[in-house]
Amino acid sequence: MFEFSTSIIGLSLLIELSQLLNNRLTDIDDLIINTVGALIGFLLCRIVVRMVWG
Numbered sequence: 689m690f691e692f693s694t695s696i697i698g699l700s701l702l703i704e705l706s707q708l709l710n711n712r713l714t715d716i717d718d719l720i721i722n723t724v725g726a727l728i729g730f731l732l733c734r735i736v737v738r739m740v741w742g
Contacts, residue, residue, distance in 0.1 A: 696726040 700722040704714040 692730060693723075693727060696730075697723050700726070 697719075700719050703722070704719050707714045
């Protein structure tokens with residue numbers, strides 16, 4: 689779980705920093721929301737897989 693969280697934070701940070709290349713703004717809120725959304729999706733996926741496969 690820790691490795692997944694670290695990977696998602698890194699990917700979100702990379703996406704946010706890439707926005708600077710197009711003269712766009714980046715915001716810490718986007719990074720936090722993207723990370724939380726990915727973690728919620730991951731946890732929901734684990735729940736569904738356990739329900740389906742036992």
